[in-house]
Each structure stands twice: as C-alpha cells, then as structure tokens.
Amino acid sequence: MDFLAPFIEVYTPEHFKFLLEGFGVTLKVAAISIVLSFIIGGLIGTLRYARIPVVSQLLVLIVETIRNLPLLLIIFFTYFALPEIGIEMEITTAAIAALTVFESAMLSEIIRSGLNSIEKGQIEAGRASGLNYIQTLRYIIMPQALRRMVPPIVSQFISLLKDTSLAVVIALPDLLHNGQIIYAQKGSYVIPVFVIVALMYFIVNYALSLVARRLELKQS
C-alpha cells in the first residue's frame, strides 16, 4: 500500500486540472508553430523545388544548418542570446519562434520531396496547355503533392508536440513544466507524476499516429 499512497496523493482533481492547463499550453504552442512552419516551410520548399539560382543554394545552406543543430540549442539561443543583439521575446513567443525556425526547416524538406514525387512530365503538360509556371505549380502540381504530404506532416506534428516539452528549459508553462511543479513538492511524487504526464502525451500522439497510418494506407 505504501507504493500506492503517493499515487493517491498526486491524483487529485486540482492536479489534473493543473496538468491539463499545461497540456493546453503544449497544444496551443505546437498548433501555432505547425501553422507558421507550414507557411514558411512551404515557401522554402517551393523555392528550392523551383531551383532559382542563388536563392536555392542559400536556402540549402540555411535549411541544412538548422536541421543539423539540436533544437535545445535553438531554444536557448532564441531566449538567451538574441536579447544581446536587441531581440527580446517573452517566453511563449520565444518558444514558438524557436520551434517554428526548427520545424520550418524540417517541413520544407517534406514539402520539397512531396513536390519532387510528382512526375516532371506534368509540368511540361501544364505548360504545353498554356499555363505559366506559377499556374502549373498552383493548379496541377500542388494539389497532387499536398495529398501525398499529409501523412508525413501529421508525423511531423507528433514530433513537434514532443519537442514542445524542450521549452521547459525557458520555463514555458507546458505539460512537463506543470508536472515538474507538482513533483517538486515531494520526492515520492516523481513516479506518479511521470506516469500521468507520459500517458497524456502518449494518448494524443498515439491517436495522431493512427491517423497518419490510416492516411498512408489509404494512399498506397
């Protein structure tokens, strides 16, 4: 019974409410970041796909640099280093900015490979029928590519939901952070708190991964 006592102490309605509030922050930050990353990553991916000289090479350099850095470093950098050059953000904004920078680089690769997966002959056909390059991309290539991109984008959103937890290092009041506040009260609270925090992440991410898998099956 001694083993179960801390579980009973921790699992109170107040604590659940507090954890759910934190999860709300996690979901909000992740949702805003994925939307921004989709826009920025979409732009970068399309520009790289179009192989515009100089711009393309510059984007490769930026995307590869970001993709090869730890996200934790980008978060630290955004919150602690940028103020030195006059860019100051409050915690939530900094978290969203850092996640967006990192995820835009990831998403741009997904979008570029999605565009690349559409046969090149389609561009020629589009052009031959009198559409210009932009119109061909917009009406012929994009709609087909977007459909193929949905499963990897859902997977990327799962990564993002998990990665949001890293923002506890700048004290973003997310699920993990609120869990930390609860287990800081008493040493024996650590295991019960981690069990419930892990389960909350798991339920949402697992549900999303099932969605991604179903979408993938539907396409193949």
Place this chain on the structure above:
Amino acid sequence: MDFSILTTNMDSFLEGLKITIIASLIALLGSFILGTLLAVMRIAPFKPLNWLGTAYVEFIRNIPVLVIVFFAYLAGNFGGMTAGTIGLTIYTAAFIAEAIRAGIMSVPRGQMEAARSTGLTYGQAMRMVILPQAIKIVIPPLGNQFINLVKNSSLLAVVAGGDLMYQGDLISAKTYVTFDTYVFVALFYLILTIPLSLGVGYLEKRLARSH
C-alpha cells in the same frame, strides 16, 4: 565575434565535445542492441512477445525524450551523464527497432523457410541468414538515428550531464557572452552532424541505385 571566448575556453568546449561523442556512441550501441531485440520480438512467432515489443515501441515513440531523460535522472540513482545516456538509449531503441523490423521484413519470406528446412533453428536462421541481409537496408536509417542522437544528446545539459551544450551554458554564465558562446557551440555540433548527414545522404543514394 569574440574569438577569445573560443580560445580561452577551448578546454571546456573540447571536454563537452568529448562527452557528447561518448554519450552518443554508447547510446547508439545500447539502442542498437535493445532495438534489434525489440525488432525480433515484434516478428517472433510467439504472440505475447509481439505484444510486448509493440507496446514498448508505440509507447516510447509517442512520448518526449526529455520526459524519459528526466525520469531516468530522478527515478534512478545516476549522475547526469549516465541518466542522460540511459534516457537516450531507451528512446532511440524504439526508432531503431522500427528501422530493423522494416529491414527484416524486406528479406523475402522464402529465405526463412529455406533456412529452417536446412535444419537451422528459428534463432539461428534469424542470426545467420536474415539479419546479415537486413543490415544493408538498415544502415542509412541507423545513420539518421545517430544524427538524431548527437542532436538529442544536448538534453544531457538539462540534467547537468557535462556535454557540449552544458559546457556552453557554463561558459556563457561565466563570461556573460551568450550570443558568441552559442554560435561556437553550434559550430561544434555542425562539425559532428554535417559530415554524418552527407555520409547518410550518400549511402541512401547508393542504396536507391542498387534497387
């Protein structure tokens, strides 16, 4: 850029780099062993093993690595570096298990039947016939996981694991120069990850051509 940050703290940067490399290599080896075991469990002809392997992979893949690292640090009686490396191993094993399972599934079924009919046991057939062929397909995704490990090893900083990120934090706290310090930390990471990325890219292309 203040290069004196780099020169006067070179020892700390290199010490951090060393810990980052050691922790990543140990975690890679550990998660390769654990991941292979999990992959074999998931396809073994024994249902309870399948369930156990699947439960591990699905649970671990869907929770943040930081949660696992904190848990290893707080629930176990380890130092930061050990706890961090254990956490990374537990997490990465789930991804490596999936990569290896995909590799094993890519070997035609007939190979297992042929091996069994020559008198090998299931374990022998797996070890001597299936796994050596699967490994070729598994190497590029393993390389990707290693890159992720090097990047994720920065989480050691959160449990005072002494890695590159941690040393960077110490240096910036000591010198009050955060921007330049983090730029140098970033360069050290890129020295490790860019060659790895290029190598994996090359292997992926070569494998794609051989199919």
